[in-house]
Amino acid sequence: MDPIQIKRDYFNAAKFIEKPSRKPNPIFPKLMDIIRGDPTNPVAAAAKVMNNPDTAVMYLGRSIILAWYLGVWYDPDVLKRYNTPNQPSPVPVDRVISAAAYTQGWTWRVAQAHPMGYSELRYGYWAQDALPLSDYIA
Amino acid sequence: MCAERIRDPDVVIVGSGIAGALIAKALATGGRKVLILEAGEALPPDINSYMNRFLMAKSKVPESPYLPELFNAKGDLTDPSTMNVGRPTVLSLGPKDSKFNDFQNPKMSYLVQHGPLAFGSTYERVNGGTSRHWLGTSLRFVPADFEMKSRYGRLSTGRSNTPIWRSGTARPRRRSAYPPMWRIRNISISDSAPIIPIRCRGLRCRRSTWRWKRRCPV
Numbered sequence: 548m549d550p551i552q553i554k555r556d557y558f559n560a561a562k563f564i565e566k567p568s569r570k571p572n573p574i575f576p577k578l579m580d581i582i583r584g585d586p587t588n589p590v591a592a593a594a595k596v597m598n599n600p601d602t603a604v605m606y607l608g609r610s611i612i613l614a615w616y617l618g619v620w621y622d623p624d625v626l627k628r629y630n631t632p633n634q635p636s637p638v639p640v641d642r643v644i645s646a647a648a649y650t651q652g653w654t655w656r657v658a659q660a661h662p663m664g665y666s667e668l669r670y671g672y673w674a675q676d677a678l679p680l681s682d683y684i685a
Numbered sequence: 686m687c688a689e690r691i692r693d694p695d696v697v698i699v700g701s702g703i704a705g706a707l708i709a710k711a712l713a714t715g716g717r718k719v720l721i722l723e724a725g726e727a728l729p730p731d732i733n734s735y736m737n738r739f740l741m742a743k744s745k746v747p748e749s750p751y752l753p754e755l756f757n758a759k760g761d762l763t764d765p766s767t768m769n770v771g772r773p774t775v776l777s778l779g780p781k782d783s784k785f786n787d788f789q790n791p792k793m794s795y796l797v798q799h800g801p802l803a804f805g806s807t808y809e810r811v812n813g814g815t816s817r818h819w820l821g822t823s824l825r826f827v828p829a830d831f832e833m834k835s836r837y838g839r840l841s842t843g844r845s846n847t848p849i850w851r852s853g854t855a856r857p858r859r860r861s862a863y864p865p866m867w868r869i870r871n872i873s874i875s876d877s878a879p880i881i882p883i884r885c886r887g888l889r890c891r892r893s894t895w896r897w898k899r900r901c902p903v
Contacts, residue, residue, distance in 0.1 A: 665852035
């Protein structure tokens, strides 16, 4: 269930290379082939992406995880460049994917918080106990 | 727009921020026709444009929701003095240490600062002025501010030389014992925030700023 259809924002971020001019990302079909190759076992498919011998696929997978978690896009090439000893920090963020992606970032759930100016909690929520963390990250 | 409706103002106030609004209110209450001029963006019909701009900002700082946008598409800082209603951003008001921070360079910080320490706060040039954000800076006079000469031997304006309250004596309890400007500011701002206690012992002041932030969403 995704009433906000946030996956469209994620797909748009992963499918295209924005800079210097928007064009399809040639790595994305490779990643999708791996996921589609094992439709019954997404965990195993994700492991194949994250341990892929083709590091371009692996870093695109990392960018997608960060997008889902934080709502911002880290360029896979930048992630690769910064993944070296004595790396400077922080890794520069390429862009916020969308306002919806930012407010839907999973990190807010893990923190049991909400971004400033946006909340899924509705009137009267304070009368109930907070949901346990396991409800968010199980 | 509204300026045409007020053809013969008694007073024209430049800037719709806190000071301008308070003065306008006092004058209008006294029966004067007041015209406020504001250079910055008009009030939008709702806060969605502010919220979207804030949520899309890579660095979420107090001025993120408001125009003008100081960073271009490449992420570089534009000289704020080259745009309409430029103003500083806290992202460029630190000591010179990175791409943008250089509080002594007006092309970065907009403010002209000569001192060794940065004034790291900002303001807004939109309808409502700096009341659009708090930034944790809500300057509030304490009695010692009105005793700069008698207590510290320093004075800049000469207007507020009268000692209001001397340390070692009982602190006045009634608000009317404080200077009028202190009172006007407190009463007006307390519409949106509670009056909070300031405990003073000499120069060391403490105030619970978290209470302000809790009441002010942006």
